[in-house]
Amino acid sequence: MKECNTTCPYCGVGCGVRAEVEGAKVIKVVGDGDHPANAGRLCVKGTALAETLGDEGRLLHPQLAGERVSWNHAIDTIATKIRQTIETHGPESIAMYLSGQLLSEDYYVANKLMKGFLGSANVDTNSRLCMSSAVAAHKRAFGEDIVPCTYADLDTCDLLVMVGSNAAWTHPVVYQRIVAAKKDNPDKRIVVIDPRRTATCDIADLHLQIKPGSDAYVFSGLLNHLQNNSAIDEEYVARHTRGLPDTLAAIGDLDMDTVAESCGLDPIELNRFYSWYANTDRTVTMFSQGVKQSATGTDKCNAIINCHLATGRIGKSGAGPFSITGQPNAMGGREVGGLANQLAAHMDFSPAEIDRVQRFWEAPDMIDAPGLKAVDLFQAAADGKIKFLWIMATNPAVSLPDSDMVKRALERCEFVVVSDCTEQTDTATHADLLLPAAPWGEKDGTVTNSERVISRQRKLVAPTGEARPDWQIITDVAQRLGLKQYFDYPNPAAVFREHAALSGFENEGSRAFDIGALAQLSDEEYANMEPIRWPVRTNDDDSEPLADGRFYTADGRAKIVPLVPELPQAQNDITVNTGRLRDQWHSMTRTGRVPRLSQHRDFFSISVNPEDAAKAGLVEGDLAQLENSLGMVRGLVMLDPGIARGQSFIPIHWSEQFSTLGKVSQLIPAVTDPVSGQPQSKFSCANIAAV
Template sequence: MDNPALSPDTVRTTCPYCGVGCGVLATPGDDGTVAIAGDPDHPANFGRLCSKGSALGETVHLDGRLLEPQIDGRAASWDSALDLVASRFSTAIREHGPDSVAFYVSGQLLTEDYYVANKLMKGFIGSANIDTNSRLCMSSSVAGHMRAFGSDTVPGTYEDLELADLIVLTGSNLAWCHPVLYQRIAAAKVKRPQMRVVLIDPRRTMTADIADMHLQIRPDADTALFVGLLGFLAEQSALNKAYIAQYTTGFEAALAIASPCDLETISIKTGIAPDQLLAFFTLFARTERCVTVYSQGVNQSASGTDKVNAIINCHLATGRIGRPGMGPFSVTGQPNAMGGREVGGLANMLASHMQIENAGHRRLVQDFWASPTMATKAGLKAVDLFKAVGDGRIKALWIMATNPADSMPEADLVAKALKTCPFVVVSDINANTDTTAYAHVLLPAAGWGEKDGTVTNSERRISRQRPFLTLPGEAKPDWWIITEVAKRMGFATAFAYQNPAQIFAEHAALSGTENDGSRDFNIAAHAAISATGYDALSPFQWPQSQRSGSSGGRFFAGGAFFTPDRRARFIAVHPVDTVTIDQRFTLNTGRVRDHWHTMTRTGKSARLSAHFAEPFAEIHPLDAAERGIADASLVKLHNDHGNIIVRALLTDRQIRGSVFVPMHWTNQFSGSARVDILVTSRTDPVSGQPALKMAKVDIRPFEAAWYGFAVLRNKPPTMTTDYWALARTNDGYRIELAGLRDVDDRAAFAEALFGCGEGAPLLRYHDEKNGQHRMAVFAGDGLIGALYIGRQPVAVSRSWASEQLSQSFSAAQSRFQLLAGRPGKDMPDKGAIVCSCFSVGRNEIASAARGGCQTVVAIGEALKAGTNCGSCRAEIRGIVDANLVQAAE
């Protein structure tokens, strides 16, 4: 994989965002910057990167980094901190038993970190109370795989997405959540126009731009749809009877629920018109090469496992599995969700895809580890784990690389549980998150660019994350932190690792132990890997056994499942009743294009904060009109668990009766937008995954007395307004503001906001009649801050105003122009940012469309917009089409 064009300083590594697992070329500069490019030789992305991946170099600065251990908020030595962690955990185990302690870990950990954490908890502490935030995103897929295949096996590869003649995307906004896979499909569709794409989603997301058919399904009705499809396949003689007979069991029981296929009944259950159902079912029945891609929209449900099995049933029934261009395909949300599954990071699993309930597996792992004790039953899954923290069963909790005070359902109760827990340890890269606030001990961990280890992507491909930055301050790798605590707990011999290569080699050796093909996960070919070999390790797909080396490719085309009789299991699943009478809205949570989880990384990038700079709620215009909600006004969403305040975004892309709110905003970025406080802790009974997309909420206008917008050079130390949302700009911050009561002393409010001190020379404009007030303060020729207040959401060009923090204001006219809130005629307003990669705004795209650029390609040639990651192309197309319609009227 040598490339002579690469700089000698360039390091091949892997992106730390979604489960696509893109290869990255990182080149550190002498000035402290890092140049980022996609790795053209990496088989996951072939050089493509999304907007988040492209901006990685903007997120590695040390602002907000935790750089030294802390005990009770005070700096401490590593020895003091590690001794205290080991002592408190050991005391809790001695006094209350091993199940009184727990680890809550993350798909942000590398496989080597995950491995030693799992080994310590399950094999040496003797409890399975280690669970992961991956429980929240893909554990229903794991459970569905286990029920059908006898193992947590993803059968296919990314290549299948390009070979398929039909791709069904269900519960997956691929364009925004897995943009590189979306672009691979888009490129394949250009080459083979006969390829068809069906999108199944309550929202008409940006992924609909590539879809030939969009089925706007009722929330949680996926099981009914795919059970109906199974019945249709049987009636149309589209079954692969030979495959069913030779390689499966349980078909008749599954079909008994699915038959007969009554399109009218299925329509009532799903909300999809009968003619659309018939068109989709017929397309599926007639298309041999079919891949069904599913993600959080399927998994994050109280019936998520049944949804997964309903999908798998249709592929087993047609024999469309394990062959080129066909199969069910779970795409994961985190960079190492798969690696965590491989080492037993979930509370109900053992390392190397072994089962904790299996006595033979427990004996094998215990013998291999030479461990003194072994967990004998599944531990507490995430939701139950934090309930146990809250009721006092858990005496000591260690949280690694995740932010449960925001991301867990009923997040306020989770925060309360953390507050009352006797001992909380948090390993993180950031000093201030909503979770670190509750830590008795904070441990500074290595971040992306400093980490050294492996991750596994959604197609079972293991890649290296390599360091290209020195560890800052006293930060340490997670594997080192865990093993140092293990040594202090008396387990030094078993945790005497000197580097991550040794951990990886042990992990590989375990995968091949007593594995004659009875287990899917096997990378024993790497069991004797050296440090040099590890450093040079190229991306590879498992299994790679010691005997056969790389088998490559796919699973299950010829059966060979991992059940006792080697046959797949059809699961007889019953659709849930989704037709309920409830005047409340169904709350759907999820991601936006340019942000990631709780913004601990992406929130540091001005470019990534430009597309959506504040939290919002997508509401259908008719629903909004019934409740007196205007576009861009503020709304309150509330239920028995709490309330949040966000901006209203009215769009007919949203199905009536539902509302979408992003998951990313925390108390670090907004005053009241932690959406998971509204989500109930209801879980799937099989997988334990919470129903993060099915909460019920009421919505009403937030009756603000005033609205504001500000740009400022320095981050305010505190915010006291009833609504605020903060975002990074290139040279400071931008803030949206609102309050229930008028500001009594606007000058004092501005001075406090700007941090410029009382009596600062404010440039002011006041229009008492219209309630408009504008103030700015300067230091020399530079802008310290500008504040705009009005009785309605203020009409200010946000992108232009944000850029003024880097401008010179030596001329008085320019200062008065700033108070106007818009550029002069000689300075066009680019509008809201659409293309984050090149900072191209909506107005620029619209102007180019009116000037003759009538396609997305033409816009790209003129403005570069959409020519890098391509995530914005659907939005560009919408702007172009809207302007073409206006021109024709």
């Protein structure tokens, strides 16, 4: 038996895992007691990892039009299709859709091929659905996509504000850490701001049950309150920020009663929160998908960040705005330029940075403008503008909004490649070419978690069937396109070294994302690499970003962003909120294989307030349907007094592979935030009725 340290592939907490491997089988996983993210803890999904491995349901061989083909033939086919499509329709007619499940090495090679050598920036990722509003807000405020907190800040803060986060279910190990910190320091106050009363509220001193989508009102009103109660850190604001007067002017006279009424809150409870915030120096605001998955997600994130900048509560222990990412490598994807509006190493589309990346890569076909963001990319495919689409490690037929539009997009493309470890998914049924990709436990690489810690995922067993790691598949295609000299990677360590070197290339402190010191790792050092938080600079400056009050903007100051809060308008009986269940992950292609993970809930549920259910003639366990102009889903009614009147909650996990009752994305319109492009997955409207 051998033991091997690796990282959990599910969520942005990024827990370290110790796997016991006997022969070709992972027999057990336990938490890695030495990993900074979890110190030995795992949630139920993490503990079931060994049970998700094996041959069942796996895609074992490349398949072209449903027939098994050799890898050689598959790679040839892709190279030929890419060449032909570019020759006939131009580079913008090809696209890749990636995933926060990919490792940074996979992501890096895909972005380099598309943005530097095929001349198309149409390479986006399902991380767009997860945290792109936080990325956009960080860039607007800090000049760079920096997360200015670590998990240790959750321990040391005296006030923790959790917004749009049911961490008890979605980031369980972080939640357990918060519970432990509260036990150690009973004076620590916890405020939960969420339209639902969730399991996370069990540790809350105060739950503000806001109307859906009203978060920016709460925080704009808070900024006004801080100003009116002399709680602004005038010295910090004067030295390190700009924009506060404009922001206060934009907010106007948003008084507490107006905020309370707009958000559906008790003014006394709102006042309690505002007083706690005004009087607690060590405050962390942890925010998640409930804030970001919104048509005004970027503004909401900036409304939160504004309050931290105005009080100087950032860049120091126990203080800061902390975006928790959903996916295991959403952060790593950002580092390598996994979004269509980013370049690698946090670089932007300024002429200087395009030139810098182009020179580093020696790229002949460097793009000069951002590409299409996820929803726009699939809309372009539905409109016939994208002809060749390569989807990796994700299931957009289930997860993107307006699933009918996504289906049209997949049907209209001339050629669709799907790389996945699972043979049958809603997306795979539309593929012309299916490629067996190596999943967790069968490949090597790195991921970055929510607190900027880069950890190794390690190969535990040999790939099943003919599965290959994604970085290798992309490299093979690049080489078949005649690009061997630029894509000559013998292993993922070589990819990582290049990625690290690019982050330090001509980067004399101009960007926080710098892991240049890791560019010299030998293969052996990469194999044994311990978790490490960026920046990791060659000049030994390992200070936390923002600790010195310097931001990555032209004048070194952060921007307090003026914004006017808006409320989404309900158009049907019931507003629909969506999210994860405690024991499932994404479209259940992995967690659905473990019977014990279904014991928590094994049916598609529609949770509603008991009074709304009674009004619709429904009781617990009835089959009901939610319907709007886009589509309809059916599920079993769950009565939940923690859901306010006029609202409902449905889980995101069910797909056509697991249910004939429909999928959430059939109800979600393709409405996106205009700044970030993140879809409004947390707010839709529908009518409810008995079936």
